[in-house]
Amino acid sequence: MTQTVLEIAELQLHFFTDRGVVKAVDGVSLEVGRGEVVGLVGESGCGKSVTSLAIMGLIPQPPGEVVAGSIQFEGVDLTKISQKELRKIRGDQVAMIFQEPMTSLNPLFTVGNQLMEVVRIHRKVSKSEARKQALKMLQQVGISREGILDDYPHQLSGGMRQRVMIAMAMMLNPKLLIADEPTTALDVTIQAQILDLMKNLNKEFGTSILFITHDLGVVAEMCDRIVVMYAGQVVEQTDRFRLFRNPKHPYTQGLMNSIPKIEDKRERLYSIPGQVPNPHQMPKGCRFAPRCEYVMDICRVNSPDLLAVEEGHLSRCFLHQEVKEVAATST
Amino acid sequence: MSAHIQPVPFTKPEPPISPEKEIVESPFRDFVRAFLRHRSAVIGSVIVLSFLLIAILAPFITSYEYTARSQALLQAPSVDHWFGTDEMGRDLFTRVIYGTRISLWVGLFAISGSIIVGSLLGLIAGFYGGWRDTMISRIFDILLAFPSILLAIAIVAMLGRSLSNALLAIAIINIPTFGRLMRSRVLSVKSEDYILAARAMGMKNRRILFHHILPNCWTPIMVQGTLGFATAVIEAAALGFLGLGAQPPEPEWGTMLADARQYIQLAPWTMIFPGVAVALTVLGFNLLGDGLRDIFDPRMKQ
Numbered sequence: 001m002t003q004t005v006l007e008i009a010e011l012q013l014h015f016f017t018d019r020g021v022v023k024a025v026d027g028v029s030l031e032v033g034r035g036e037v038v039g040l041v042g043e044s045g046c047g048k049s050v051t052s053l054a055i056m057g058l059i060p061q062p063p064g065e066v067v068a069g070s071i072q073f074e075g076v077d078l079t080k081i082s083q084k085e086l087r088k089i090r091g092d093q094v095a096m097i098f099q100e101p102m103t104s105l106n107p108l109f110t111v112g113n114q115l116m117e118v119v120r121i122h123r124k125v126s127k128s129e130a131r132k133q134a135l136k137m138l139q140q141v142g143i144s145r146e147g148i149l150d151d152y153p154h155q156l157s158g159g160m161r162q163r164v165m166i167a168m169a170m171m172l173n174p175k176l177l178i179a180d181e182p183t184t185a186l187d188v189t190i191q192a193q194i195l196d197l198m199k200n201l202n203k204e205f206g207t208s209i210l211f212i213t214h215d216l217g218v219v220a221e222m223c224d225r226i227v228v229m230y231a232g233q234v235v236e237q238t239d240r241f242r243l244f245r246n247p248k249h250p251y252t253q254g255l256m257n258s259i260p261k262i263e264d265k266r267e268r269l270y271s272i273p274g275q276v277p278n279p280h281q282m283p284k285g286c287r288f289a290p291r292c293e294y295v296m297d298i299c300r301v302n303s304p305d306l307l308a309v310e311e312g313h314l315s316r317c318f319l320h321q322e323v324k325e326v327a328a329t330s331t
Numbered sequence: 332m333s334a335h336i337q338p339v340p341f342t343k344p345e346p347p348i349s350p351e352k353e354i355v356e357s358p359f360r361d362f363v364r365a366f367l368r369h370r371s372a373v374i375g376s377v378i379v380l381s382f383l384l385i386a387i388l389a390p391f392i393t394s395y396e397y398t399a400r401s402q403a404l405l406q407a408p409s410v411d412h413w414f415g416t417d418e419m420g421r422d423l424f425t426r427v428i429y430g431t432r433i434s435l436w437v438g439l440f441a442i443s444g445s446i447i448v449g450s451l452l453g454l455i456a457g458f459y460g461g462w463r464d465t466m467i468s469r470i471f472d473i474l475l476a477f478p479s480i481l482l483a484i485a486i487v488a489m490l491g492r493s494l495s496n497a498l499l500a501i502a503i504i505n506i507p508t509f510g511r512l513m514r515s516r517v518l519s520v521k522s523e524d525y526i527l528a529a530r531a532m533g534m535k536n537r538r539i540l541f542h543h544i545l546p547n548c549w550t551p552i553m554v555q556g557t558l559g560f561a562t563a564v565i566e567a568a569a570l571g572f573l574g575l576g577a578q579p580p581e582p583e584w585g586t587m588l589a590d591a592r593q594y595i596q597l598a599p600w601t602m603i604f605p606g607v608a609v610a611l612t613v614l615g616f617n618l619l620g621d622g623l624r625d626i627f628d629p630r631m632k633q
Contacts, residue, residue: 056531091533098531103524108546118532168532 004072005176005208006032006055011069013047013054016062022279024050026232027069029306032176037202037209039223039240041216041255045276047232048212052178054079055210056096057086074175092122095169099181101162105153111138111164112149118171137167140204141197159190166197173205180212195221216259220244228252231277231287234306238313248315250292286318294319365626372622378615386431395422397429397582405598415600417591423601426582427608433583434612437498437567438560444502446509446556453513454548458521458540468514471507479504480569487575494583497576501566505559512555516548523547550627557620561613568609584609 013025025047032038040048053059055071057078071078073094078086098104105114115134119125125133131149138148141163153161162182169177179198183191195218202209211222219226219240226243228236228251236249247253254272274291277283283290289299298318306316366372385392401420408415414423456467474482486500520526521544529539570576571585579586584605591601 058527058530087533087535089533090531096528096531098524098528100524104528106525106529106543106547117534121533121538165528168528 003034004031005034005036005074006030006210007070007072008051008055009070009072011051011054011071012067013050013059013064014067015064020280023232023282024064024279025054028229028232028234029069030227030234030237032208032210034175035202035206035208036225037199037211037223039219039226040210040212040229041214041219041226042229043214043276045279046229048229049180051229052096052180052210052212055178056090056094057083088122091118091169091174092172093174094176094178095172095174096178096180097162097165097169097182099184101158101165101185104165105161107153109152110149111151111153111156115149115164115168115171118168122172133171134167137171138164140170140201141167142193143167158186159193162186162190162194163197166194166201170201170205170207174207176208176210177201178210178212181214182211183218184213184215191218198222216255228255231282232279233287233316234314235288235316236314237306242313248309248313248320249288249317250294250319251288254291254293286316362626366622369622369626371618372626375615375618375620375622378611379619382431382435382612382615385428386435389428389432393422393425393428395425397421397425398580399425405594405601407598408600414604415598417587417598417601418594421580423604426587427584427604429582430584430587430605430608431612433494433577433581434564434567434609437494437501438563438616441498441501441563441567442505442556442559444499445505445559446552448502449506449509450513450548450552452506453510454517454540454545456510457514457517458536458544464514467510471510474504474507480566483566483570484573484575487570492575492578494577494581497567497570500570501563504566505563508559509552509555512551513548516551517544520544520547554620554624554627557616557623561616561620564609564612564616 008028008030011025011028012023015022015024028047028051030038030040040051042048050059050064054064054066055073055078059066066079069079073089076089078089105111109117112131112134115137116127116130119130119133120127134149138144143160143163153164156164166182177198182198183194186194198209198211199222201207209222211219213219223240225239226237227234228243228249230251236243236247236252238248243252244256247256251272254270257270258272260269272291277287277290283300285301286292286295286299286304289295292299296318302318304316304318304321306314307321309315309320366376399421401416401422403412403416404420405418406412406416406420412422412424414427417423417426452467452470456464477485482504483497483500486503487496490496490499526539526543529543534543567576567583568585568588571583571587572589574586574589577583577586579590587605588602588609591598591605594601
C-alpha cells in the first residue's frame with residue numbers, strides 16, 4: 001500500500017432536480033492502493049454506485065455535477081480533465097463491471113466481436129491480433145471452450161456472461177477495476193466462482209479493485225479494506241479484520257447484527273429500525289441519528305466528523321469522540 | 332420450532348434440471364420458423380412477392396404496350412383483353428401490370444426516404460436530447476398537426492403536379508411517424524446496461540450511436556416500414572386520383588381510377604381492376620407488417 005492508485009478527496013456530487021438539490025455524495029474520501037481490494041459497502045441509495053460512476057465520469061450532466069473535491073487517479077484529477085482525455089482512461093486504465101450480466105452485453109454482437117472492439121478502440125492492433133488477445137483473456141477467466149468467440153450473449157448463462165464481462169474489463173490490463181455488485185444477480189455457487197476469479201486476477205495482474213456491494217459476506221471474502229457508506233457519507237473505514245471484530249459505528253454494528261448467525265437462538269432476524277432518509281430531506285445533525293440505538297442529544301443537532309478511533313480506523317460518531325474526551329479528561 | 336412443522340404432503344418430484352449446455356437456435360433460424368408458422372405473414376409475403384414478380388416481369392407477362400391504343404374502346408374482358416379495354420382502347424391488363432411498377436417504386440422510394448430522414452432525426456433527438464430534441468420533436472408535431480393527405484396535396488400544389496413530386500410529398504408526410512418511433516426506441520435502448528458498459532469501455536458517442544444503439548432500434552422501424560409501404564401506395568393512388576400525382580398516360584392506378592370514373596356504369600371493369608390491384612397490394616403489405624410485428628414482439632414468443 002505504498003502507492004495509491006485512486007484517491008478521492010472530499011467529493012461532493014449533487015443532483016440538481018426539480019424538487020431541489022440532492023447531495024448524493026457528500027464529502028466522501030477514500031483511497032485505493034496498488035493491488036489493493038477495497039470494499040465500498042452500504043444500503044441501496046447510499047451513494048456507492050454514484051461514487052463509482054463519478055470515478056468513470058459517467059454521471060449524466062445535467063442533472064449531476066461534481067461540486068467540490070477531487071478524484072485523483074495516478075496523479076490526474078479525473079474531475080478536471082476533458083471528456084476526450086477521460087475516454088482514453090476509461091476501459092483502458094480504469095474498467096468497470098456491472099451488476100446485471102444478463103443485460104450488460106450487446107445482444108446483437110458476438111462475444112468475440114465485443115471483446116475485440118474494446119482492444120481496437122484503445123490500441124492499434126490488427127483484427128487477428130485482437131482475436132488472439134480476446135481468446136487468451138477468456139482463458140484467463142476460465143472459459144476455454146472453442147467457439148465461444150462466435151457465441152451470442154443469449155447463448156451463455158449468467159455466470160458465463162459475467163466472466164465475459166470481466167474478461168472485457170481486464171482486456172487492457174487496467175490499473176483499477178471497479179466492480180459494481182458483480183455477483184448480486186448470480187447464484188451462490190457461481191458467486192463464489194466469480195469472487196475466486198476476481199481474487200486471482202487481483203493477485204496475478206496486481207489490479208486494484210474497488211468492490212461495491214451490500215453483501216458483507218462478499219466483503220469479508222474479498223476486501224483488504226472496507227469503507228462503509230450511509231446516506232452519501234462515509235461512516236466507517238478500516239481493514240476487514242477490525243471491521244468484523246470490532247465495528248465502531250452503530251450503523252456498521254447494525255449491519256453486522258443483520259447477518260443471521262448459525263449459533264443464534266433468536267427466531268426473528270435483526271434489522272435496523274427505520275428507513276434510509278429521504279435524500280431531499282436529510283435529517284439535521286447525524287444522518288443516522290433517527291435510526292440509532294445510542295442516539296444522544298448532540299447527534300440531533302451537530303453532524304459528527306469522520307475521525308480516527310484508533311490508528312487506521314475511522315468512524316463518524318460522537319459516541320467514540322465523547323468516550324475519548326471523557327477518557328482524556330479523567331487522566 | 333420443529334415440533335410445529337406440519338408433514339409436507341407428497342408432491343410430484345421436480346423434473347430434473349435441464350442440462351447447462353442448451354441447444355440454442357441461431358436468431359435467424361428462429362425468425363424463419365416463427366415466420367413460416369405465422370399465417371398472415373406468409374399470405375402477406377406471398378402477395379407482396381407476386382406483385383414484385385409482376386412488376387419485374389411486366390414486359391414478359393403481357394404483349395401489349397401500356398400506351399398502345401386500339402379501335403376496341405371500353406370492351407368487356409375477353410380472351411384478347413383479359414381485363415377489357417379503357418376509353419382509349421388501351422389494354423387494361425397491361426396497364427394494371429405496369430401500374431404495379433409505379434406503385435412499388437413510389438412505395439419503395441417514398442418510404443426509404445422517410446425512414447432515412449426520420450430515423451436520423453429521431454436518432455439525434457433521442458440520443459442528444461436538449462434543444463435538439465425540442466426542435467426536432469416540434470417539427471414532427473407541426474407535420475402531424477395537418478391531416479397527412481392534405482399536407483401532401485399542399486406540397487404537390489406548391490411544387491407542381493408530377494409523380495416525382497407526389498413521391499416527395501409522401502416521403503415528407505411519413506417522416507414524423509418514423510422519427511417518433513426511432514426517438515422512443517433510442518430513448519429506451521440508451522438506458523440499457525450495455526450502452527453504459529460501452530461508455531465505460533471508453534467508446535465515443537458516435538460509435539455508441541451508430542454501432543450499438545442504431546442496430547438495436549431496427550426491428551420496429553422495419554415493421555412500421557412495411558405497414559408504411561401500404562399507406563404510401565394508398566396515398567400515391569389518392570394523389571393520382573386527384574390528378575396531382577402521375578399524369579396521363581402513365582398507368583398509375585389512382586389516375587386510372589380517376590379516368591374510369593365517368594364510365595363506371597358503362598364499363599365497370601375499368602374501375603374494378605385498378606381498384607382491386609390497390610386493395611390487394613395494401614392488403615399484402617399490411618398482412619406482412621402485422622405478421623412481422625407479432626413475430627418480433629417478445630410478448631408473443633412462447
